[in-house]
Amino acid sequence: MEFSAYLEQIREQADAFRAAAVTAGPDTAVPTTPGWDVRRLVAHLARVYSWVIGALDTDPGAERPTRERPPEEWDAVVPFFDDRLDTMLTGLRERGPDAAVWAFGNDKTVRFWARRQAHETAIHRLDAEHAAYGDTVDHLTYAPDFAADGADEALTLMIRDRIEVGGTVLFHAADAGRAWLATLTPGAAPEIGPATVVDADASVVGTADAVYRAVWGRPSSAVVGGDPTLVAALRTP
Template identity: 65%
Template structure:
């Protein structure tokens, strides 16, 4: 996906997240994030995107920028978040894909943040949808290109950050996108993620790109798990 596509997707997902959050109400529980209310969900995404705004001017090799606490009042919180989304997307568009910026996990730059925020916003949009509609959330919310890109991001950036606690191999296959990944887990070492060249693995996660994307983020999904489910569960995310 191109840089501009990520910015457009972030705007679309933020709009959908906001609508679902308002429909659910601030006190509604978020079943996909146990212990969270919609108010906490919106404060989380607002604070994350406020940090991204600061990260764009922070030393790429320095410490994480510290953000102010978003407002507690619901209406003020929504207005604060609206402002952060607008500023973040405006600044990313102005700077373009090759500008420096602080980021976590050994990455940096505006291109990283454009992709990361498209998927951060999309997954939390799902959380807001589940808060508003329970289990009655469509199985195909995300198109195959975007969802497959999200699966790639979570595997190659998020999952790869955490040392594995088990040993084995997992095939991840987003069938409708024609994308597949082989994840090799070795206890105590970061997972190794590459192209799938062998389907003879200890476990597999298979479905539409949308379903695989949700399953990797531990959200309700129709993806199928075969083989050892503990290996699929071991694909850790923040």
């Protein structure tokens, strides 16, 4: 996806996130993130944005930037969210996609953060929608290209823990024409690459929207086949 498309997605998803959070109210439980209420969800995303703002002003080889502590009161945390969102988007635009900045991935450019925050915001938008509307969020379907990009980012960047089981898992986003094969080896981080075979020990198959949600551990219509323990081992943070 283009850099400008990521920025558009951040704004679109953040606006929808905010609307759903306000509809749900601060004390409403977030069913997709057990133990969290909407106030904590908004504070979390605002704090992530503040971290990105710091990263955009930090050299690639410098120490990890710190995160601001958001206010606890609902009437203060929502404006804090609005401000950090606007400041982050301004920083991303002004620096441009190829500027070198601190990042936790191999890509030490602003482009990394634009992609990361587009999907961070989209997944938490889904959390806010579930808090506001319950188990079924029929009005939200992520576009195939965006959802497939998000599944790719989650699989190749966000799943880095050592795995204690062995086997292979096929992820297939049919409407986007994308497929990934995760190879799990006990005691090592999973290896993720394009799928060149269809035979695997487990599979997660569906639309790109469904696979995106499934990879992030959210309610999904994706069909899980084979050994479910292999799929469960591939946990995103």
